[in-house]
Amino acid sequence: MKAIDDLSNYLKGRLVEIGRLKKEGKKIVGYIPAGYVPEEIIWAGGAIPVALNRGGDHEAVMKSMEFIPRVYDTYSRCQIGYWALGEPLYQMADLMVVPCTDKNIQAIGDCWEMWTDTRLLRIGIPRNNTTEHAFKYYLEALHELKGEIEKLTGNPITEARLREEIETANKMRFLLRQISESRKSKAVPISGSDFVRLHHASFLADRNFMVKHLESLSQELKDKAGKKGPRVFLIGSSIAEGDNKIHDLLESAGANVVMEDFSEGMRPYCQQVESDGDSIQALADAYFRKRSPLPAFFRPSGGRLSILLKIAKEYGVNGIVWYTMMYHESHEIEGIHFGRRAEKEGFRFLRVVSDYDEAEYHVLRTRIEAFVESIKEGISEEKVTKRAGRKA
Amino acid sequence: MYYDSLLRLCGYEPKEIEEQRPRIEKAFAKLEFTPGDFERAEERVREYFDIELIGIRKMLGLWLQSLVDVVLAKEEGKKIVYTMMPPMVIVQNAMAMASKDVYVIAPDILLHHTHGCIFGNLTPILEKAEEDLLPLESCYCGGIKAKLGAISKGLIPMPDLFVASGFVCDQTPKVDQILSERHNVPVVYIDGTLDEEKMNWEKTSDRRVAYLVQEGKDALSKFQEVTGCTVTEGMVREANSLARDLRKRCKKIADLIRDADPAVIGFDNIAALFRAANWLVNPTTYRKTGEVIELCYTGLKERANRGEGVAAKGAPRVAVYKVCGDPSVVNGIEKLGLAVIADNTGIMAPKREEYKSQYEDYWYQGIELFVRMGVGYPSRQVEFFKDLNIDGVIYNYPVGCRDQCISPVKVRDIITRELGIPVLLLEFDHVDTRLYSAEAILNRVEPFAEMLKEMKAAKAKQG
Numbered sequence: 001m002k003a004i005d006d007l008s009n010y011l012k013g014r015l016v017e018i019g020r021l022k023k024e025g026k027k028i029v030g031y032i033p034a035g036y037v038p039e040e041i042i043w044a045g046g047a048i049p050v051a052l053n054r055g056g057d058h059e060a061v062m063k064s065m066e067f068i069p070r071v072y073d074t075y076s077r078c079q080i081g082y083w084a085l086g087e088p089l090y091q092m093a094d095l096m097v098v099p100c101t102d103k104n105i106q107a108i109g110d111c112w113e114m115w116t117d118t119r120l121l122r123i124g125i126p127r128n129n130t131t132e133h134a135f136k137y138y139l140e141a142l143h144e145l146k147g148e149i150e151k152l153t154g155n156p157i158t159e160a161r162l163r164e165e166i167e168t169a170n171k172m173r174f175l176l177r178q179i180s181e182s183r184k185s186k187a188v189p190i191s192g193s194d195f196v197r198l199h200h201a202s203f204l205a206d207r208n209f210m211v212k213h214l215e216s217l218s219q220e221l222k223d224k225a226g227k228k229g230p231r232v233f234l235i236g237s238s239i240a241e242g243d244n245k246i247h248d249l250l251e252s253a254g255a256n257v258v259m260e261d262f263s264e265g266m267r268p269y270c271q272q273v274e275s276d277g278d279s280i281q282a283l284a285d286a287y288f289r290k291r292s293p294l295p296a297f298f299r300p301s302g303g304r305l306s307i308l309l310k311i312a313k314e315y316g317v318n319g320i321v322w323y324t325m326m327y328h329e330s331h332e333i334e335g336i337h338f339g340r341r342a343e344k345e346g347f348r349f350l351r352v353v354s355d356y357d358e359a360e361y362h363v364l365r366t367r368i369e370a371f372v373e374s375i376k377e378g379i380s381e382e383k384v385t386k387r388a389g390r391k392a
Numbered sequence: 393m394y395y396d397s398l399l400r401l402c403g404y405e406p407k408e409i410e411e412q413r414p415r416i417e418k419a420f421a422k423l424e425f426t427p428g429d430f431e432r433a434e435e436r437v438r439e440y441f442d443i444e445l446i447g448i449r450k451m452l453g454l455w456l457q458s459l460v461d462v463v464l465a466k467e468e469g470k471k472i473v474y475t476m477m478p479p480m481v482i483v484q485n486a487m488a489m490a491s492k493d494v495y496v497i498a499p500d501i502l503l504h505h506t507h508g509c510i511f512g513n514l515t516p517i518l519e520k521a522e523e524d525l526l527p528l529e530s531c532y533c534g535g536i537k538a539k540l541g542a543i544s545k546g547l548i549p550m551p552d553l554f555v556a557s558g559f560v561c562d563q564t565p566k567v568d569q570i571l572s573e574r575h576n577v578p579v580v581y582i583d584g585t586l587d588e589e590k591m592n593w594e595k596t597s598d599r600r601v602a603y604l605v606q607e608g609k610d611a612l613s614k615f616q617e618v619t620g621c622t623v624t625e626g627m628v629r630e631a632n633s634l635a636r637d638l639r640k641r642c643k644k645i646a647d648l649i650r651d652a653d654p655a656v657i658g659f660d661n662i663a664a665l666f667r668a669a670n671w672l673v674n675p676t677t678y679r680k681t682g683e684v685i686e687l688c689y690t691g692l693k694e695r696a697n698r699g700e701g702v703a704a705k706g707a708p709r710v711a712v713y714k715v716c717g718d719p720s721v722v723n724g725i726e727k728l729g730l731a732v733i734a735d736n737t738g739i740m741a742p743k744r745e746e747y748k749s750q751y752e753d754y755w756y757q758g759i760e761l762f763v764r765m766g767v768g769y770p771s772r773q774v775e776f777f778k779d780l781n782i783d784g785v786i787y788n789y790p791v792g793c794r795d796q797c798i799s800p801v802k803v804r805d806i807i808t809r810e811l812g813i814p815v816l817l818l819e820f821d822h823v824d825t826r827l828y829s830a831e832a833i834l835n836r837v838e839p840f841a842e843m844l845k846e847m848k849a850a851k852a853k854q855g
Contacts, residue, residue, distance in 0.1 A: 069789065069797045069819060071531045100586035102562050103794040110590045114770075114802045124585025124600065127558055127565075133606040137585060140599060299558060299565050299581050329532065329794070330566045333525050337570050353530075 001224070003217035004194055007201050010213075014204050015089060018048060022092060027152050030093030030118075032079065032108055033203055034101050035268040035291065036125050038283045040165040041142065043207060044157045045149035051203030052090055053265050054082050055240020058356045067111055073104040073328035074355045075238035075264060080111045095152050097145065099123040101263070102297040104328060121148050127299050129289050139284040146280060162279040168207050169273065175214035176202075176269040179221060183258040184315055187226025192234060192257020193247035199266045200241040230255045230375035233312045235338075236323035237296070237331040239265035243356065246323050249365050253372035259315045261308060263295040263331070296330045305338050309345055318375045319348035321368075326355040348375055394427040395420060398434050401443060402510075403450030412460070419460040423547050425511075433511045440509070440719040442661045442702070445695075447687030451665045454684060455505040458497065458672055465495040466549040471619045474551040476564045477501040477535050480582050481670070482632055482758040483608045483615075487555070488674040489631035490621045499548055500535030500564075501671050501716075505664055507538070508717030508823055517541035518824055525567060533792035534717060534823025536564045543571070550575055553618045555611055559584025559604060559763075560795050580614040582607045584763070590799060593769030596760050604763065605755045629754060634678060638669040641685040648692055650780055654701025655731035656692045659712065660719040663735065703731040706852065708783040708844035711735060713790065717823035720830040725786065728834065728841040734780050736773050736787070736803075770803045774810050782811070784844045786837060788818040814847075816840045 022028050026048055031037040033051035042049040054060070055074070060081030067080055083090040096118045098109035109122045123141045126134035146157050176198065182189050198217070202210045232255045234246065239262045250257055260266060273279075273286040293307040312320060320342050322335040332353065339349040350371045354360060395416070399409050409416070442448045465472050473496040475484050488496040507514045518534065521541035526532040542548045554572060556565035558581040565581050572579040584604050589595055612623055642665070649656060665688055672681055695701065703726065711734040712722055726732055747764065749757040764772075777785060785807055789800045804815040818836065820828040 067801055069791060069800065071791050071794060071797055103586070106586040107794075107798055109587075110798050113590055114799065122587035122589075124587030124603075126585055126603070127581065127583045131606075131610075133603060137599060137603050141587075296566075297562060299556075299569050299583070301569065327531060329530070329563045332527070332530055333563065333566045333570070336525050336527075 001190075001194070001217070001220055003213060003220050004197070006216075007198070007205075007213055010209065011201055011204060018050065018092065018204075019088070021048060027094045028092045029095045029097060029149065029152070030090070031097040032099060032105055032264065033267070034099045034105055034125075034264045035266075035295070036099035036101065036123060036138075036287055037097050037145070038142065038169075038287055039207070040162060040169050040273070040283060041146050041157065041280075042149055043168075044161040044165045045146070046153045046155040047094075047149055049203075050089065050092065052079055052082070052093075053200065053203055053241050054078065054087065054089070055238070055265075056243035056245065056356050057081075058358060060085055060087075061356050067115055068107055071327050072107045073237065074325040075240055075328070076104040076108050078240065078356065079108050083112075083116065093118055095119050095121060095148060097121045097123065099125050101125045101295065102330060105264070119152075121145060125288075127297055129291070129294065129298065129302070135284065135289055138288040139281060142280050142284050159279055163275055165207075166273045166275055166279060166282070168211060170275070171211045172202065172207060172214060173267070173269040173272060175211065175218055176267065178218055179214065180259070180269070182221050183256075185226060186316075187228050188231075188256045188258055189221045189224045189226040191227075191247075191251055192232075192260065193244065193251060195257075196239055196247065196260065196266065202267055203241075227256060230319060230372055230379065231258045231315065231317050232256065232372075232375075233259045233261075233308075233315065233317040233320045234323060235261045235308060235320060235335075237263050237325045237328040239323075241265070243354075245354070245361065245364065246321070246352065246368075249368040250321065250372065253369045255319075255372045255375070258317065259311060261293060261311070263297070296334045301334075305334070305341060308338070309342065309347075312342075312347060317347065318379065319350065319371060321371070322349065322351045324351070324353050326353050348378065393417075395425070395430045398430045398437070399453070399456070401434060401437055401449060401452075402456055403446060403453035404456075415464055416460055419463040422463050423459070429511050429513060432513070436512050436719075437510060440658075440660055440723050441664075442657055445657075445661075445688060445691040447684050447689075447691050448657075448661050448665070450680075450684045450687060451661075451668055452510060454668050454672055454677060454680060455502065455510065455664070458502055458677060459506045461676060462495060462497050462499065462502065462548055469493070470495045471553075472549060472551040473497075473553045473555060473615065473619070474499050474539070475555045476539070476557050476561070477671075478560060479555070479557055479671075480559065480604070480608050480611070480759075481635070481762055482628065482755065483555070483582065483611050484671075485631040485635045485673055486612060486623050486628040487615050489634065489678070490615075490623050490627065491619070492675045494619045494621055496674060498671055499539045499542060500533075501667060503538040503542055504535065504717040504823060505667065508534075509660070509664060509719055512718075512825075514538060514717065514823065515826060517545060517547070518826075520544045525570060526563075531791050531821070533561070533563055533790075534821060535792075536561075536567055538823070539564075540567055540571070550577060552577065553615060554579040555615070556581045558582055559607070562794065578614065578618055580611045582611045588763070590769060591771065593764060593772040596763050600763065601751070601756055601760050604759045605753075608755065608759065625754075631673070632758065635670075635673045638673065638678075638681055638685065641682060641689070642666050642669050645685070645689050645692060648689070648696060649733050652696045652701065654699075654705045654707065655703040655709070655733055656696050656701050658702050658723060658726050659732035659735070660722050663716070663722075702726065704729060706848065707731040708841070708848045709733050709781060710784045710786055710844065711777055711780065711782050712786045713788045713796075713822075716790075718825050718830075720825075721788065721820075721822075721833055724830055724834040725837055725841070728838055729845060730784075730841050734777070734782065770799050770806045773803055774806055777807065777813075778811055782813060783848055784813050784840070785815045786818065786840070787815055788820060788822070788833075790822045791819055792821050792823070814840070814843065
């Protein structure tokens with residue numbers, strides 16, 4: 001697709017551009033994309049948000065072990081590993097923002113505090129979005145973020161600037177939602193890997209460029225012939241930029257990933273931010289209180305598993321793949337529980353754990369090919385049954 | 393009966409055994425104990441615990457009595473509340489002391505001390521949890537595995553309420569949530585926020601403290617709703633005052649251990665005693681726990697006065713990571729000629745009761761001190777290792793606990809830099825004996841122990 005090619009070309013030069021902007025005095029704010037750091041506040045303060053979200057690379061995982069034990073999840077260890085390996089993007093931040101959602105993401109913040117000189121802001125994310133004191137806590141954290149950005153850049157963040165940025169981000173969320181929903185059709189116009197790539201690009205790209213790009217892509221998709229095949233819902237803890245294995249294997253086996261749910265590595269795009277009233281309050285409301293489905297670290301989880309099953313039905317899914325990073329406890333435990341429930345509801349289910357290790361590849365390929373084959377056979381059986389029903 | 397001998401070894405009086413026999417029989421049958429279990433338990437108690445001291449024997453008896461009590465609680469008409477390790481102390485104490493009709497306990501810590509320490513038969517319970525939600529290969533906490541396994545096997549009853557310490561753990565709240573959904577048992581999460589500064593343990597933010605206070609109070613409200621008990625503010629203070637009294641009594645023992653040379657007792661004994669003082673605070677055991685601490689203090693004081701001990705005079709003093717479940721490693725470390733006198737949890741921290749709160753409000757005071765007690769703060773450990781005049785640290789961090797694993801490398805660096813003492817890092821699960829070999833670990837400790845002895849001898853020469 002032309003739009004995807006254009007995006008790839010743009011991204012090739014983006015890191016250099018960010019480096020140039022930093023030299024010119026722009027402040028860079030690194031953050032972990034777990035869905036709780038509103039970029040709107042950073043852009044409104046005149047800084048550049050950059051999500052640290054690389055992965056899929058066992059070298060970084062191994063490197064992290066010089067700093068923390070192996071029992072933190074692969075994604076989190078990888079973020080620490082990239083910093084330790086001297087990855088340029090990981091050295092650029094003037095301020096690092098870590099939304100402490102669970103013990104794994106907290107570990108990234110702890111390591112940044114213990115081992116780097118970069119200023120660190122932790123945002124404590126309560127695990128319950130229904131109580132007033134939890135909402136207040138998150139709201140205050142966003143005010144703190146606003147204050148930190150103002151201090152960093154010297155620019156006051158006005159209500160007008162925030163609204164402007166919210167409007168842009170709302171456009172981006174709307175377009176991502178529109179593109180995602182195009183996958184409800186029987187012939188899927190965009191692959192799961194391309195859809196995730198859009199999210200990853202949006203973590204690095206200028207937001208105005210990204211919106212324009214998504215508009216072109218949305219137009220292009222309207223005329224595009226889609227692809228048919230087994231429909232898979234990919235649910236996981238984290239999907240990092242460079243962690244392509246799961247998509248590659250599913251797609252090369254003939255499956256279409258038609259929906260995803262990840263705690264880290266994708267931009268929450270289902271909820272719009274209200275544009276009237278107090279903007280920080282509106283951001284807290286959308287990012288925290290209205291988010292659905294809630295990530296696995298929430299308790300109670302707001303009927304998360306029922307919502308996931310509802311989405312699976314809406315998207316006509318045949319199978320669900322639960323993709324967990326090694327040692328991501330709440331996700332793994334929930335995956336085991338969810339798998340039993342999903343199978344009872346008639347979905348084929350596969351639980352996969354990854355440590356970004358190349359040695360996993362062949363075992364994983366065999367399992368995924370068998371899984372996709374079983375869906376294909378299931379589809380054939382359904383057709384045979386339907387035909388038999390019609391003949392009778 | 394085949395179990396009498398163990399009970400006597402664990403400080404039960406003959407009269408007490410006779411009085412309690414119907415309950416004991418019933419509970420042991422539910423626990424599926426066999427005569428072989430008791431033979432093994434006796435051997436273990438004799439090997440790992442200081443049975444010369446009547447206080448230590450009675451302390452083990454206290455753990456056994458609590459096991460019997462929880463197994464029978466439901467059929468004796470009590471409401472059951474399961475907290476977890478570590479609980480939010482202020483809330484746990486208030487719940488536990490609220491009524492004789494409610495039995496509150498952290499089953500993980502109980503099972504570690506009974507099935508883990510005394511009986512040495514935790515494995516089948518852990519395996520049961522692995523079949524369900526907690527696969528072996530994922531390094532889950534032995535505590536949550538023990539709780540899930542024991543419930544699934546029907547060894548301990550399903551509670552009326554789960555109280556999950558979400559402020560410290562991701563695993564247990566998730567398992568409690570699933571158990572709650574499966575069995576329609578309410579669960580209350582005492583969640584915190586994870587934005588603490590690891591390198592600045594004395595600093596707490598008002599926001600974090602306020603959040604936890606609200607969570608604690610909400611948990612207490614849920615407890616009242618489920619159990620029908622009323623817990624007044626006065627009761628909260630009274631319960632915590634009683635608990636503080638037990639800790640103060642322990643402090644005398646801690647001071648004795650700090651000042652004694654040779655070391656007066658093996659550390660597994662102290663860990664089990666101090667945990668009993670912290671976690672077996674309820675209307676049934678409270679008085680006994682106090683007596684047990686006093687008995688231990690008297691016995692240790694006499695031993696110290698006689699100049700006797702369990703290690704050679706002048707043996708290097710080491711701190712270990714907290715021990716839980718399997719006593720074989722720390723016991724082995726002591727057999728290598730080291731005096732283990734502290735762990736990293738601060739249970740022995742000399743200044744523990746001296747920390748002053750910045751708040752006026754009772755709840756805020758309690759919570760502030762509680763969050764500052766976290767074990768993940770490297771500089772806090774440096775402070776109390778310094779106070780205890782430690783010669784070396786064996787940092788055997790538990791891989792099952794993500795809360796306590798975060799900083800071993802940093803802890804080593806800071807301790808080495810600021811105290812100039814060596815630190816040995818060891819990674820293993822403290823509970824699950826299938827996952828490590830005590831022998832292999834001790835092979836690594838042995839040269840470290842020799843080095844410490846040489847360093848200490850050289851220091852003594854220099855005067």
